[in-house]
Amino acid sequence: MFKRIFPTAIAISAGLFVLLGALLPVPPLTGIRTLFIDWAVMVGAFAFILAYLQLLRVHLTRLKRGSKSKLPSLLIVLAALGSFALVFWQGPVSPATQALLRGLLAPGQSALFALTAITLLLSGMRLLKVRRSVGSVLFLAVVLIVLLGSIPVALAPYQGVMGTLVGVADWLQRVPALAGMRGLALGVALGILLTGLRVLFGTTRPHSDD
Amino acid sequence: MDANTMVLIAGVVVTLAIFSYLLGDNVLYRWALALLVGSTVGYALAIVVRDVLLTRLSGEARGFYIAPLILGGLLLLKGFPRFAAVGNISMGFIMGVGAGVAISGAVLGTLIPQTQATGMGVTLQAGWASFLNGVLILVGTVLALLAFSPRVRATRAKDLGGELELSRRGQLGAWVQQLGRVFITVALAVAFGGALTSALTIFVGRWWAVVGVILDAVSRVTGAN
Numbered sequence: 001m002f003k004r005i006f007p008t009a010i011a012i013s014a015g016l017f018v019l020l021g022a023l024l025p026v027p028p029l030t031g032i033r034t035l036f037i038d039w040a041v042m043v044g045a046f047a048f049i050l051a052y053l054q055l056l057r058v059h060l061t062r063l064k065r066g067s068k069s070k071l072p073s074l075l076i077v078l079a080a081l082g083s084f085a086l087v088f089w090q091g092p093v094s095p096a097t098q099a100l101l102r103g104l105l106a107p108g109q110s111a112l113f114a115l116t117a118i119t120l121l122l123s124g125m126r127l128l129k130v131r132r133s134v135g136s137v138l139f140l141a142v143v144l145i146v147l148l149g150s151i152p153v154a155l156a157p158y159q160g161v162m163g164t165l166v167g168v169a170d171w172l173q174r175v176p177a178l179a180g181m182r183g184l185a186l187g188v189a190l191g192i193l194l195t196g197l198r199v200l201f202g203t204t205r206p207h208s209d210d
Numbered sequence: 211m212d213a214n215t216m217v218l219i220a221g222v223v224v225t226l227a228i229f230s231y232l233l234g235d236n237v238l239y240r241w242a243l244a245l246l247v248g249s250t251v252g253y254a255l256a257i258v259v260r261d262v263l264l265t266r267l268s269g270e271a272r273g274f275y276i277a278p279l280i281l282g283g284l285l286l287l288k289g290f291p292r293f294a295a296v297g298n299i300s301m302g303f304i305m306g307v308g309a310g311v312a313i314s315g316a317v318l319g320t321l322i323p324q325t326q327a328t329g330m331g332v333t334l335q336a337g338w339a340s341f342l343n344g345v346l347i348l349v350g351t352v353l354a355l356l357a358f359s360p361r362v363r364a365t366r367a368k369d370l371g372g373e374l375e376l377s378r379r380g381q382l383g384a385w386v387q388q389l390g391r392v393f394i395t396v397a398l399a400v401a402f403g404g405a406l407t408s409a410l411t412i413f414v415g416r417w418w419a420v421v422g423v424i425l426d427a428v429s430r431v432t433g434a435n
Contacts, residue, residue: 003298006302007298007299007301007302007305008302009302010299010303010306011302011305011306012306013306014302014303014306014307015305015306015307015308015309015310015313016306016310017310018306018307018310018311018314019309019310019313019314021310022310022311022318023314023317033310035274036307036310037307037311038266038278039275039277039281039303040278040303040304040307040308041262042262042263042266042278042279042282043278043281043282043285043300043303043304045258045259045263046281046282046283046285046286047285047304048254048255049258049259049286050285050286050288050289052252052255053286054289055251057289069240071241071244072240072241072243072244073244075241075245075248076244076245076247076248078248079244079245079246079247079248079252080248080249080251080252080255082248082249082252083248083249083250083251083252083253083256084252084255084256085252086252086256087252087253087256087260088256088259088260091260092256092257092260095213099213099217100249100253101253102221103217103218103221103224104220104221104224104245104246104249105246105250105253106221107221107222107224107225107416107419108224108225108228108242108245108246109250110412110415110416111224111229112228112246113409114229114413114415114416115228115231115232115413116405116409117406117409117410117412118232118413120402120405120406120409121406124402124406135391135395138392138395138396138399139395139398139399139402141399142395142396142399142400142403143399143402143403143406146399146400146403146404147407150403150407172396172400173400174343175343175346175350176392176393176396177396177397177399177400177401178347178350179346179347179348179349179351179353179393180354180393180394180395180397180398181397181401182324182327182328182347182350182351183350183351183352183353183355183357183393183394183397184354184394184397185320185324186320186324186325186351186355187354187355187358188320189316189317189321189324192312192313192315192316193312193313193316193321195309195312196309196316197309197313199305199306199308199309200309200310200313206301206305207298207301207304208298208301208302
């Protein structure tokens with residue numbers, strides 16, 4: 001009962017109220033929709049707590065077992081507990097929290113994102129080696145045109161060949177890329193619609209450990 | 211040394227530790243990553259507890275939040291294998307609300323506006339060039355959408371499996387797929403170019419920060435401005 005019937009009944013009823021509140025925006029339905037979404041945000045916060053505790057449990061178990069990756073696990077546990085205590089007691093705008101943000105989180109995350117530049121460059125260069133096809137050539141040609149077309153005007157004045165390249169890059173982004181992206185977005189939306197309807201009809205039950 | 215300088219130096223140390231991955235997977239990179247993962251999770255949880263839970267539970271309307279509080283408590287039981295099934299009730303609530311929001315978002319936020327925008331682009335009001343671009347966007351959108359259509363793929367696969375030559379329907383399906391893929395390839399290439407540009411910009415920015423701190427340290431030591 002707890003495994004299937006209750007969760008599915010709750011999922012269907014909550015989902016229908018939320019959907020009706022969006023499609024028929026009349027007083028009781030919109031109020032229920034807002035309330036349910038607010039509640040879901042709060043339950044989501046508990047899901048975050050659960051994930052946090054699970055992370056701590058996994059790494060504390062590793063520490064207990066004395067596995068190879070002991071120090072990274074210790075660092076994760078200490079950093080997770082320390083940063084939680086600091087931000088929780090001091091608040092997000094305190095000097096200590098700002099120091100954590102500017103000294104660790106912001107540089108660390110931007111450095112990680114910067115590393116993807118190298119990964120992307122290498123994968124782009126390896127593409128022709130791994131898969132030689134018209135699609136690969138087209139992909140790399142468009143990437144090259146877009147990159148050349150985004151060179152700042154101060155470095156290369158938009159005249160002659162450079163002007164044509166910038167025009168082509170602009171057209172590629174405005175017309176065929178927009179069409180492709182729109183097709184993908186519509187496909188994703190149709191997929192979401194279908195999956196959502198399956199949850200509301202109870203044919204898919206991601207919540208019941210099936 | 212003031213606090214600001216220490217923060218800048220810490221940022222440079224973290225940046226260099228992460229960039230050390232360029233020389234290969236190493237201990238320094240793994241330590242920096244562990245520190246970053248732990249701090250990010252702790253920071254995010256503190257913000258969630260303060261801004262989502264405490265704000266709601268300390269407000270005047272806290273009586274409204276008894277139900278989600280119970281659902282949240284049940285969800286925490288998922289951490290104990292013996293009582294994990296009870297947490298499915300809370301998961302059901304989250305999934306149901308999520309499905310309702312996703313369906314309404316997909317229909318009202320993507321399907322209707324994107325279809326409208328595609329149709330409205332086909333107009334002669336802004337001249338022939340704009341009209342042709344609009345037609346190309348319309349055709350490209352439909353072809354890109356059909357490139358993933360299981361029916362088009364099934365027709366093609368059936369014809370490929372059954373006979374050496376494709377039937378007319380199979381040929382049409384193959385053409386639709388090929389043309390749709392061209393539009394998708396261009397879209398992904400433009401996205402790749404954009405991601406590469408922004409990643410490279412941040413890469414250069416991080417190196418500038420490192421160089422800035424080193425130059426600052428050198429100028430302090432030598433006493434030069």
